[in-house]
Amino acid sequence: MSYFTIHDFLKKKKEGNKITMLTAYDYPFARIVDEAGIDAILVGDSLGMVVQGLENTLPVTMDEMIYHTKMVTRAVNHAMVIGDMPFMSYQTGVNDAVRNAGRFLKEGGAAAVKMEGGAEVADHIRAMTKSDIPVMAHIGLTPQSIHRMGGYKVQGKTEEAAKKLLEEARIVEEAGAFSLLLEAIPMELSKQISKELTIPTIGIGGGPHCDGQILVLHDVIGLFERFVPKFVKKYASLKDDALKAVQSYKEEVENGSFPSKDQSFR
Ligand code: KIV
Numbered sequence: 001m002s003y004f005t006i007h008d009f010l011k012k013k014k015e016g017n018k019i020t021m022l023t024a025y026d027y028p029f030a031r032i033v034d035e036a037g038i039d040a041i042l043v044g045d046s047l048g049m050v051v052q053g054l055e056n057t058l059p060v061t062m063d064e065m066i067y068h069t070k071m072v073t074r075a076v077n078h079a080m081v082i083g084d085m086p087f088m089s090y091q092t093g094v095n096d097a098v099r100n101a102g103r104f105l106k107e108g109g110a111a112a113v114k115m116e117g118g119a120e121v122a123d124h125i126r127a128m129t130k131s132d133i134p135v136m137a138h139i140g141l142t143p144q145s146i147h148r149m150g151g152y153k154v155q156g157k158t159e160e161a162a163k164k165l166l167e168e169a170r171i172v173e174e175a176g177a178f179s180l181l182l183e184a185i186p187m188e189l190s191k192q193i194s195k196e197l198t199i200p201t202i203g204i205g206g207g208p209h210c211d212g213q214i215l216v217l218h219d220v221i222g223l224f225e226r227f228v229p230k231f232v233k234k235y236a237s238l239k240d241d242a243l244k245a246v247q248s249y250k251e252e253v254e255n256g257s258f259p260s261k262d263q264s265f266r
Contacts, residue, residue, distance in 0.1 A: 001077055001078045002078070003076075003078060003079075003080060003111070004039045004040055004078060004079060004080040005080060005111065006080075006111075006112060006134045006178040006179070008039070008080075009039075009040075009178060009179050009199075009200050009212075010178070010198075010199070010200065012039070012200065012211070012212070013198075013199070013200040013211045018211065018212055018213065019039050019040070019200055019202060019211055019212025019213075020037075020038045020039045020040075020212060020213065021038065021039060021040045021041070021042060021202055021212060021213065021214035022038050022041060022042075022214060022215060022216075022217045022220065023041065023042045023043070023044040023046060023047075023214070023215075023216050023217045023218075024041045024042075024043065024072050024075075024217050025043060025044075025047040025050075025051050025068045025071070025072065025217075026051075026068065026071045026072065027071045027072070027074055027075045028075075029217055030071065030072040030074075030075035030076055030079075031075045031076075033079065033217065034075060034076040034077055034078055034079045037078065038079055039079060039080065039212070040079055040080040040081070040082055041072055041076065041079045041080070041081050041082065042082045042084060042114060042214060043065065043068050043069045043072050043081065043082070043083050043084055043108075043110070044084045044114075044216065045057040045060045045065065045084045045085075045086045045087070045143075045144075046084075046143075046216050047060065047064075047065075047068055048060040049224070049226070050216060050218040050219075050223070050224040051068075051218075052064075056143065056146055057086070057087060057143050057144060058087045058144065058146070059087075060086040060087065061086060062086060062089050062100050062103060064086075065083060065084065065085075065086050065089075065104070065108070066083075066103055066104070066107050066108045069081065069083045069104055069107075069108030069109065069110050070107070070108055070109065073108060073109035073110060074109075080111050080112065081108075081109065081110045081111055081112075082110060082111065082112045082113060082114050082136055083101075083104030083105075083108050083110040083112075083113045083114070084113070084114045085097070085100060085101060085104075085113055085114065085115040085116070086144075087144045090115055090121065090124055094123050094124050094127045097115070097121075097124040097127065097128060098124075098127050098128055098131050098133070101113045101115075101128050101131075101133045101135070102131065102133060104133075105133060111134065112133070112134035112135065112136060112178065113128070113133060113134075113135055113136070114135070114136040114137075114138055114181060115128075115135055115136070115137065115138065116138045116139075116142040116143070116144050116145070117137070117138070117139070117142065118137070118139045118165075118168030118169075118171060118172060119167075119168055119171045119172075121137070121172075122171050122172065122174075122175040123175075125137060125172060125175035125176050125177050126175045126176055128176075129175075129176035129177075129178075130176075134178045135176065135177050135178065136177060136178065136179045136180070136181055136202070137172035137173075137175075137177040137179075137180045137181065138180070138181040138183065139155075139165055139168050139169060139172070139180065139181075139182065139183075140155045140156060140165065140181075140182050140183040140184050140185040140205075140206070141153065141154065141155050141183040141184035141185070141205070142183065143183075152184070152229070153184070154184045154185065154186070154205070155183075155184060155185050156185040156186060156189045157186060162185075162186070162189045165185060165189060165193070166189070166192060166193055166196070169182075169193045169196070169197055169201075170196070170197070173197050173198065173199050177199060178199060179199050179200050179201070179202060180193070180197065180199055180200075180201050180202070181201075181202045181203075181204065181214065182201050182202070182203050182204075182206035182210060183203075183204045183205055183206065184204070184205035184206070184229075184231065185205070185206055186207070187206065187207025187208065187209060188207075190203055190206035190207050190209055190210050191207070191209035194209050194210055194211055195209075200212055202214050204216075204231060205229065205230070205231030206231075215231075215232060215233070216232075219232040219234065220232070220233070220234065220235050220236070221234075221235065221236045221238045222234050222235075222236050222237040222238050222239050222240065223238045223239050223242075224239075225239060
């Protein structure tokens with residue numbers, strides 16, 4: 001089977017077919033996501049919260065992102081793998097952005113990167129794409145800006161804020177982004193942005209009119225319950241299942257029913 005590419009992103013938009021994305025951070029879960037036929041996997045810096053147990057994504061480092069990206073790329077046969085640029089891997093300048101984005105492709109085996117920001121990272125996007133590093137832009141709620149935004153809040157709710165986001169969307173497309181992630185913005189605004197742009201939009205809390213959707217895998221399968229945003233739909237309860245399994249194991253070891261003859265050697 002061939003790999004999904006940035007050209008398939010555009011093709012799907014042109015043909016009116018929805019793009020499917022999920023995050024994954026390690027080999028076993030990336031295998032599942034890939035086997036399900038999801039188009040692209042984001043190795044998101046959300047791993048800081050759902051895997052590392054951090055309060056937010058800010059402490060996640062480039063080395064940690066590369067470590068997880070390697071596990072994911074080893075697992076896939078079809079999905080396109082996109083590495084997420086962590087806090088301070090690009091805010092410090094265009095050269096740092098190119099160097100760190102390059103690490104995702106060179107060391108991690110990813111096919112593209114995602115980077116938070118609009119107009120302020122247009123030069124970064126230009127330099128990265130010029131270096132043959134495809135970039136997915138990310139506007140709306142950008143979790144690395146949590147302290148400026150004052151929390152995880154829906155963005156673009158006023159007329160002025162919506163106009164600004166639409167302008168940012170045009171700027172990142174013009175700078176060369178192959179796709180644009182829209183996080184936590186009103187659905188009418190994502191509808192307008194998706195209609196105006198040639199590149200596909202991927203929504204997370206962006207409503208049904210985006211050209212594709214992404215969610216954090218651990219939210220979808222019920223493995224992360226510290227907080228569940230309104231835009232999440234939970235499709236399984238793996239935390240509950242795992243807890244039950246571990247409790248049963250403990251009970252059986254304690255009452256002597258595990259191991260039985262079946263799990264023992266003669
Ligand atoms: O890090 C992440 O998981 C993200 C989400 C928007 C998908 O950026």
